[in-house]
Amino acid sequence: MGKRGAMSRALVRRETISGYLFLLPSLIFFVGFVVYPMFMCIFTSFFDSTMGRSDIFVGLANYKELFTDPIFLRALKNTVIIVVVSVPVTCAFSLWAASVIYKLQGPLRSAFRCIFYLPVVTGSVAVTVVWKWMYNNYYGIFNYLGKAVGILDKNINWLGDANFALGCIILILLTTSVGQPIVLYVSALGNVDHSLVEAAQVDGATNLQVFWKIKWAQIMPTTLYILIITTINSFQCFALIQLLTSGGPNHSTDTIMYYIYYEAFKLFRYGYGNAMGVILAIIIAIFSALQFRLAKADTSY
Amino acid sequence: MKKLLALLMCVAMLISFGVSAAFAEETVEITAWVYPVGNWGDPAVVGPIIEGFEAANPGIKVTVEYLDYTSGDDQVNTAIEGGQAPDVVMEAPERLVANWGAKGVMLDLADMWDETDEAEVFEGVKTACFTGDGKLFVYPAVMTAHCMAINYDAFVEAGADQYVDLTTRTWTTENFFKAVDALTEKFGGPVCAVFCAGQGGDQGTRALIANLHEGTITDGTQYIAASEGNAKALTELRDSEGVAIDASIVGGDEIALFYNETFKMAFCWNAAQQLNPNSANTGAGLTINGQKIEYMAFPSEDGVPSLEGGIWGFGIFDPAVRSGDNVDARTEAAKAFIKYVAGSEEGLTATVKAANFFACRDTIKGASLEGIWADNEIMAGYTTLLSNLGPYYQVTPGWTEARTAWWNMLQQVGTGTDPMEALTAYDAAGNAAAAG
Numbered sequence: 001m002g003k004r005g006a007m008s009r010a011l012v013r014r015e016t017i018s019g020y021l022f023l024l025p026s027l028i029f030f031v032g033f034v035v036y037p038m039f040m041c042i043f044t045s046f047f048d049s050t051m052g053r054s055d056i057f058v059g060l061a062n063y064k065e066l067f068t069d070p071i072f073l074r075a076l077k078n079t080v081i082i083v084v085v086s087v088p089v090t091c092a093f094s095l096w097a098a099s100v101i102y103k104l105q106g107p108l109r110s111a112f113r114c115i116f117y118l119p120v121v122t123g124s125v126a127v128t129v130v131w132k133w134m135y136n137n138y139y140g141i142f143n144y145l146g147k148a149v150g151i152l153d154k155n156i157n158w159l160g161d162a163n164f165a166l167g168c169i170i171l172i173l174l175t176t177s178v179g180q181p182i183v184l185y186v187s188a189l190g191n192v193d194h195s196l197v198e199a200a201q202v203d204g205a206t207n208l209q210v211f212w213k214i215k216w217a218q219i220m221p222t223t224l225y226i227l228i229i230t231t232i233n234s235f236q237c238f239a240l241i242q243l244l245t246s247g248g249p250n251h252s253t254d255t256i257m258y259y260i261y262y263e264a265f266k267l268f269r270y271g272y273g274n275a276m277g278v279i280l281a282i283i284i285a286i287f288s289a290l291q292f293r294l295a296k297a298d299t300s301y
Numbered sequence: 302m303k304k305l306l307a308l309l310m311c312v313a314m315l316i317s318f319g320v321s322a323a324f325a326e327e328t329v330e331i332t333a334w335v336y337p338v339g340n341w342g343d344p345a346v347v348g349p350i351i352e353g354f355e356a357a358n359p360g361i362k363v364t365v366e367y368l369d370y371t372s373g374d375d376q377v378n379t380a381i382e383g384g385q386a387p388d389v390v391m392e393a394p395e396r397l398v399a400n401w402g403a404k405g406v407m408l409d410l411a412d413m414w415d416e417t418d419e420a421e422v423f424e425g426v427k428t429a430c431f432t433g434d435g436k437l438f439v440y441p442a443v444m445t446a447h448c449m450a451i452n453y454d455a456f457v458e459a460g461a462d463q464y465v466d467l468t469t470r471t472w473t474t475e476n477f478f479k480a481v482d483a484l485t486e487k488f489g490g491p492v493c494a495v496f497c498a499g500q501g502g503d504q505g506t507r508a509l510i511a512n513l514h515e516g517t518i519t520d521g522t523q524y525i526a527a528s529e530g531n532a533k534a535l536t537e538l539r540d541s542e543g544v545a546i547d548a549s550i551v552g553g554d555e556i557a558l559f560y561n562e563t564f565k566m567a568f569c570w571n572a573a574q575q576l577n578p579n580s581a582n583t584g585a586g587l588t589i590n591g592q593k594i595e596y597m598a599f600p601s602e603d604g605v606p607s608l609e610g611g612i613w614g615f616g617i618f619d620p621a622v623r624s625g626d627n628v629d630a631r632t633e634a635a636k637a638f639i640k641y642v643a644g645s646e647e648g649l650t651a652t653v654k655a656a657n658f659f660a661c662r663d664t665i666k667g668a669s670l671e672g673i674w675a676d677n678e679i680m681a682g683y684t685t686l687l688s689n690l691g692p693y694y695q696v697t698p699g700w701t702e703a704r705t706a707w708w709n710m711l712q713q714v715g716t717g718t719d720p721m722e723a724l725t726a727y728d729a730a731g732n733a734a735a736a737g
Contacts, residue, residue: 052404160549246499249548249712
């Protein structure tokens, strides 16, 4: 018994070691590219860290400065606006588009899925260049069409006017954000238990009731995933700003991500940039937790 | 048999190792990162220069990497922080002295500076490349005068050609605005733009505003842009129907809009642009449809402008931010490379030609450089503007922050903020950065 027990323990140990060895490659990447940078981000946020000299410990000074920095507060406000507008619109539009697409048959359904997914797989720089051309103040298509149909009297400087610039950014973000949710929703709607739908219909449920009581509940896990992913993507809006407006005009399109880049890579204020990164991570975590909680409470059916 | 085979393989490996080690001892490999200074971003142009150097220095191999002004700074900064900086970098004092030099990551090249350099290099260039305490972070090579450009055919069509003097390439503020009005009346506005979306080209808008009513941006140590002259210039530009203060375009966009004839004037111009407008290879001094482009100095009240100079040269990063073996040998090789491309007659001539600019000295080791552009009418004529060069103040401390603040200032003026208020905020931001 003792000998068999010892053999069994040796076997377990050997299998455990094998398991960890299989995990090791992924673990190295995870630790090297996720855990260590996260730790360094938090650690450096307590220092006045810049290029060419040793870091100076400043405690919470970077965090204190953040909340008195008008540009950071403006960037925070812009980021929240982007999230608050783009997340619900993306989810609602995706659900609507998917509810139409999933009823289509064969090639037509595939074609629409492909069309909506195209902006996702197209390089963000290429997408941005096209949008920049469409928004162009002097020969952009929006001004051209607007004047042609009589909506506009004169050209609007879409990206150069603080009244329009953020809205223009959000519009681009929407077009690049809806592809994946639509594909996911089409799949989720296709997996809804049809017997439940038929039973409800037999019981006299209206289309709205069928959707709300049966389908919506069954696609809730997908919705939760889409909400969280879209929220994170919206919080991390950077490339569009960098390529189109550089945060202007007059800081009207500054986002936290862009401001982190500016402080860390242009002004070499690594500690301050990392403090912003920590705050952004906390905000995203809070938003995600809230969404989890709300969606979890609504998943029973 | 197997033992013999193994022995032979070992011997072969040892020999190959010995050969490669010997090769490594003989050949020093250095890397040079270059910004697109004129055609220094074109491998077809730079390649022969490198080949010329390597032929003259058989023990050194140079690998060139080409940066752009959009992401180049990020690449360099990331490399510095990762200890992977290149050996040599080609750029202007505003980056090599005011930025990386001030951060202590550039190598002092004062030991390369000999009596000939001291005697031959222009005084203004020396001031820009040396720090106050005598450190040399840029070994200067080429320079130019930033200027503006006009679509001369459009000027003629609008009757605005009467306001420009193509002999002196200068004009007055009054005539500039008369020309803007004439062009606007003929073609509709705007006919030019004070671009301010950010990134490069700031020298154009700065020189325009500073010249219109004899304003100043810095005194070399602090930012003093909040003056009546600058405020008046900004007010006039904003109030002009033909001038847009446009926060949606950068300098490169402005050049493209001028090249495609949307604009009739461009403020982001220099000799390299005149030779190859919009880098489109469609002919020197011509727009997309073949209309004639003329370069002009920025307008000023008395018609005597103070132009911003552009200076470019080579620097070496401090060994502390460079990795790899043979750092000392690479440093010496890098110095030899710089001495060739910027300090020898053959190399500097090629560098100047590649950059489409002018040498930072009249002679090199006694040999005259005046004939470099004798075969090029545009470049020979462009030297007219060099006599109007003002002080190079882009090495004022806090320049990186001040440049961003400049765009913000213009954007604020464009959205209705009082110019003096915006200029005061610009000074405050620049001086705060300068104070550290």
